[in-house]
Amino acid sequence: MFIHLENLCFTYSLGMPFETEVLKNINLEINKDEFIGLIGHTGCGKTTLIQHFNGLLIPTSGKIYVEGVDLNKKGVNLKLIRQKIGLVFQYPENQLFEETIDQEVAFGPRKLGLPEVKIEKRVREALKMVDLDYNLYAERSPFSLSGGEMRRVALASILSIRPKMLILDEPTANLDPRGRDNILSEIKKIHNNFGMGVVLVSHNMEKVAETVDRLLVMHRGEIILDGAPQEIFEKHANDLVEVGLGLPQVTECMHKLKEKGKDVYTGVLTVDDAERVILKKIKNDKEINV
Amino acid sequence: MRILRNISFGQYIPRDSLIHNLDPRIKILSCLAIIISLFLITEYLGYFILGSFVIISIIISKVHPRFVFRGLRPILFIIVFTLIIHLFMTEGKVIYQLGFLKITQEGLIKGLLISFRLFILILTTSLLTLATSPISLTDGIERLLSVFKFVGMPAHEIAMMMTIALRFIPTLLEETEKIMKAQISRGADFESGNIFNRAKNLIPILIPLFVNAFRRADELAIAMEAKCYRGGEGRTHYRELKIKKADILTFILTAVITIMVSVMF
Numbered sequence: 001m002f003i004h005l006e007n008l009c010f011t012y013s014l015g016m017p018f019e020t021e022v023l024k025n026i027n028l029e030i031n032k033d034e035f036i037g038l039i040g041h042t043g044c045g046k047t048t049l050i051q052h053f054n055g056l057l058i059p060t061s062g063k064i065y066v067e068g069v070d071l072n073k074k075g076v077n078l079k080l081i082r083q084k085i086g087l088v089f090q091y092p093e094n095q096l097f098e099e100t101i102d103q104e105v106a107f108g109p110r111k112l113g114l115p116e117v118k119i120e121k122r123v124r125e126a127l128k129m130v131d132l133d134y135n136l137y138a139e140r141s142p143f144s145l146s147g148g149e150m151r152r153v154a155l156a157s158i159l160s161i162r163p164k165m166l167i168l169d170e171p172t173a174n175l176d177p178r179g180r181d182n183i184l185s186e187i188k189k190i191h192n193n194f195g196m197g198v199v200l201v202s203h204n205m206e207k208v209a210e211t212v213d214r215l216l217v218m219h220r221g222e223i224i225l226d227g228a229p230q231e232i233f234e235k236h237a238n239d240l241v242e243v244g245l246g247l248p249q250v251t252e253c254m255h256k257l258k259e260k261g262k263d264v265y266t267g268v269l270t271v272d273d274a275e276r277v278i279l280k281k282i283k284n285d286k287e288i289n290v
Numbered sequence: 291m292r293i294l295r296n297i298s299f300g301q302y303i304p305r306d307s308l309i310h311n312l313d314p315r316i317k318i319l320s321c322l323a324i325i326i327s328l329f330l331i332t333e334y335l336g337y338f339i340l341g342s343f344v345i346i347s348i349i350i351s352k353v354h355p356r357f358v359f360r361g362l363r364p365i366l367f368i369i370v371f372t373l374i375i376h377l378f379m380t381e382g383k384v385i386y387q388l389g390f391l392k393i394t395q396e397g398l399i400k401g402l403l404i405s406f407r408l409f410i411l412i413l414t415t416s417l418l419t420l421a422t423s424p425i426s427l428t429d430g431i432e433r434l435l436s437v438f439k440f441v442g443m444p445a446h447e448i449a450m451m452m453t454i455a456l457r458f459i460p461t462l463l464e465e466t467e468k469i470m471k472a473q474i475s476r477g478a479d480f481e482s483g484n485i486f487n488r489a490k491n492l493i494p495i496l497i498p499l500f501v502n503a504f505r506r507a508d509e510l511a512i513a514m515e516a517k518c519y520r521g522g523e524g525r526t527h528y529r530e531l532k533i534k535k536a537d538i539l540t541f542i543l544t545a546v547i548t549i550m551v552s553v554m555f
Contacts, residue, residue, distance in 0.1 A: 051471065083477065087472075087475040089468065089472040092472065094469070095469055095472040095473060097494050097497035097501075161477060
């Protein structure tokens with residue numbers, strides 16, 4: 001168990017007139033090599049929740065353990081925790097500040113006190129992970145890049161710390177469909193090739209659902225669903241619609257087919273899967289008729 | 291990060307009260323009158339009367355005293371500092387001696403007077419900003435400043451700049467907090483090291499903050515131009531400021547009290 005949350009509650013501006021309860025009694029276990037999608041409406045507490053994972057926020061009550069270490073005990077080295085859990089904020093391109101991309105990506109490793117040779121190796125590696133050519137980009141200013149490229153540099157600047165788990169807050173926000181697909185497939189590649197655990201935070205079911213292995217659905221500060229996306233789409237489609245999240249278009253299509261009397265499997269995530277399921281169904285129906 | 295949340299300057303607490311509904315011009319002028327008389331008074335009784343007047347206004351405004359007194363926190367240090375300086379540096383009758391440090395009676399009296407002066411000053415201005423929405427405050431300032439238009443005072447432009455500045459204080463604070471958290475997640479450290487290192491550590495916050503602020507200013511300018519904004523010339527107001535009976539009465543009351551205490555004490 002990598003991250004473990006126990007009865008976690010969090011209230012903003014405690015004791016003030018604007019007091020709001022953001023997280024209510026969250027219990028969660030995350031393993032090191034999982035690929036998780038954390039989905040919920042804007043304002044449901046996703047961002048607040050992930051900021052607890054590396055000790056940026058302190059819970060009002062409840063406990064968080066990372067690799068068995070209680071984060072809110074006195075004298076815990078939070079720097080070490082933040083090195084293990086790489087948190088990429090929403091619009092990470094807004095935190096770039098160095099003169100060159102090389103310096104930008106080297107910021108994290110340098111803060112860790114690594115020797116220069118190792119830093120350069122890490123920078124090269126991190127840029128490669130996000131599909132940017134070191135020789136072409138290293139000496140350029142991060143402010144001269146396009147939005148999508150800036151976001152990749154920001155992602156690389158977390159990857160260069162070599163976290164064991166990567167947490168991304170809305171990594172696809174404000175990107176066009178192609179940029180979104182690129183980022184998602186790069187994250188998937190990082191997960192597969194480097195065994196890095198990933199938590200992907202999003203308010204949009206589309207695309208994220210087909211990328212992840214486990215889905216956490218949040219609603220008003222609580223985790224209401226937890227399971228494989230197929231399972232959730234098959235069994236809990238109504239709950240998703242009820243909290244206003246909806247289903248991916250293909251999945252919704254399959255549910256409509258079922259409503260019309262065709263007994264198809266509804267836990268599909270991609271158009272290809274849907275095609276296969278429908279063809280199989282047609283074939284079966286024909287056989288029965290024959 | 292907690293520091294950022296405690297800034298109460300310019301925070302408006304909406305309530306439905308006599309003070310809130312007063313014309314902003316009257317409120318600004320009354321505050322000015324109180325502040326001027328604060329610096330004319332030299333006796334305790336005067337401060338007592340003026341202080342009670344301000345405290346009664348706070349009660350009438352229905353704003354929780356906690357908010358008003360929170361405005362005091364940042365300048366508490368200055369008050370204590372001036373008090374101490376006055377206690378030890380004034381010549382006169384010694385009432386307590388600790389080594390070479392002497393507390394004099396004159397110092398005590400003068401120090402307390404100055405503390406009261408600062409105290410009431412902050413209470414008054416806090417009440418003004420807590421009980422007046424930023425928009426009506428700048429509206430009031432604009433109207434008051436336009437008296438000086440004939441000498442070329444760009445009243446509308448000044449008011450617009452103030453409105454925009456006030457509007458973006460919370461945005462910038464929020465953004466600073468976000469950038470800080472993001473850089474902490476990347477391994478930045480803002481809490482240890484000597485003063486030079488700490489200053490250097492601020493670079494990862496300041497540069498993104500400035501870049502974003504400039505970008506936002508640019509976008510705002512374009513948006514304003516798209517809405518055909520072209521400065522104050524011939525611009526009308528959605529909410530016209532009107533002096534009501536309560537405004538006149540408040541102003542007369544304030545004027546009488548401040549003139550009285552200024553002359554008498």
